[in-house]
Amino acid sequence: MKALVINCTLKKSPEPSNTAALAQVVGDWLTENGGVEVEHVRAVDLDLHPGVVSEAVAAGDDWPAVHDKLLGxxxxxxxxxxxxxxxSSVAQRVLERMDAMLSETDDDGVPVAYNRVAGVVVTGxxxxxxxxxxEINGALCDLGYTIPGQSWTYWHLGPGPGPDYLDDQRGHDWAHKTGRAMAANLYxxxxxxxxxxxxxPPS
Incomplete structure (x- = not known):
């Protein structure tokens, strides 16, 4: 079994990503407890052109490779x-490109997002x-992904500015426990x- 984590941080590599750090907790559980092969993609490192198709919309468009990873x-x-x-705006760009999957089916007429599960990690x-x-789960459900119960985790300190996930240990225990539950439910x-x-689906 394979899992794809698309990190929609605004920070390009190699800058540390709070979102990547929490998503790693989910990925680690999947690997260690389910033997799942997990790939992490930082979308902002790629050249993802605006559009709602799976094919490249311009020279250098990296989306087709991401689309292949989604299907795998x-x-x-x-x-x-x-x-x-x-x-983030990067998450919106990813979801817009995934819109094309609404009209894609396999050889048996099954929408390509069917029989796949999805969840969400949030930091801030x-x-x-x-x-x-x-917002993200709604879009993924529209595409045909199955969204299990409690298939999310997040780390927030509440309203107003403050430290980031990597700068503050408060709330990590809860976010990590919820992330492991998320991973178990996805698996x-x-x-x-x-x-x-x-x-x-019926015609």
Missing amino acids: AQILVIASPTWLGRP NEDGAHHVIS GTARALAANPLGA
Whole structure:
């Protein structure tokens, strides 16, 4: 089984990413307890052009390679910081490019996002985590991903400016425990779908 974590931080590598650090907790559980092969992609390091298609929209567009990774993974984690109470602009770009999956099916007519599970990781030093989770999960559900119960974790210190996840240990125990529960629920649901896959929707 494979999992893809798309980190939608605004920070390019090698700058430390708070969002990557929390997403790593989820990925580590999947690897250590489920034997899942986990790949982390930092979207801001790629040249992702605006668009709503899976094919390259211009020379150098890196989205087709990400699309291939999505089709190769049974588990997807979208990880985003919170900015102004909303998902990052990078997360929005990723979701817009994923829009093309609405019309893509396999040879049996099954939408390509069916029989895949997804969850969300959020970090930020302001409030708004539940809003970010709801926005991203809503988009993933529209695409056809299965969203298990409690398939999210977040770290926020509440309203107003403050330290970042990597700068403050407060709340880590809860965020990590919730992240491990998230990973377990994603893994369990992915296994259930593999054993009993969804078919093509009725016409």
